[in-house]
Amino acid sequence: SLDQYRQAQAEAAKWVEKQSPRMIEYIKQTMTAEELKKKRPNLRAQSYLLQEAEAASRAAKIEWCEAHGMEVMSLQHDGIVGYGLPQGMTHEEVAEGLARAATAACGYPVKVEHEILAVPATGGGADTGSEDEEDELGLPPLAAAD
Numbered sequence: 001s002l003d004q005y006r007q008a009q010a011e012a013a014k015w016v017e018k019q020s021p022r023m024i025e026y027i028k029q030t031m032t033a034e035e036l037k038k039k040r041p042n043l044r045a046q047s048y049l050l051q052e053a054e055a056a057s058r059a060a061k062i063e064w065c066e067a068h069g070m071e072v073m074s075l076q077h078d079g080i081v082g083y084g085l086p087q088g089m090t091h092e093e094v095a096e097g098l099a100r101a102a103t104a105a106c107g108y109p110v111k112v113e114h115e116i117l118a119v120p121a122t123g124g125g126a127d128t129g130s131e132d133e134e135d136e137l138g139l140p141p142l143a144a145a146d
Helices: 002-019 021-030 033-038 041-067 091-106 131-137
Strands: 071-075 080-083 114-117 142-145
Touching: 002 021, 002 041, 021 041, 041 071, 041 080, 041 091, 091 114
Parallel strands: none
Antiparallel strands: 071 080, 080 142, 114 142
C-alpha cells in the first residue's frame, strides 16, 4: 500500500541519517538556507546512495552480458538494453543471470525483468512489431533488463 511504502521510505531515510552522520553534515553544508527549509538532507543522502547501487547493478549487468556474448546497446537509469541472446538461453534465463550478477554487486536482492523491444521495419516506417520482420532482417529480438 502507499502508506506502507511511505513508512518504509521514512524508515530508510532515518537509517541513512543514523548510519551516515558525516555525509549528512556535508550535504547540509552544500545546501542553501532556503533548501534546508524545504528539503531534507537525509533524503538527498538516500538518493545518492541509491544512485550508487543502481550504478553497481548496471555495471554488473554489463559485465555479465559481455561475458555471455551479448551486446549492450543502451544504458538506462537502472537497467540496460541488450542485443541478442546467448546461444541456448531464454530471455528468462538471461534475466536470472543478470539478477544474480546485480545482486552480488549490490549486496541485496535485485529482481530483473525482461522486456522484448520490437525491431522497427526497414525504411523508417511505423513499428509493427512483427516477428517476421525480425526474421527478414536476420536480427535476434532485443531484450531490455531493468
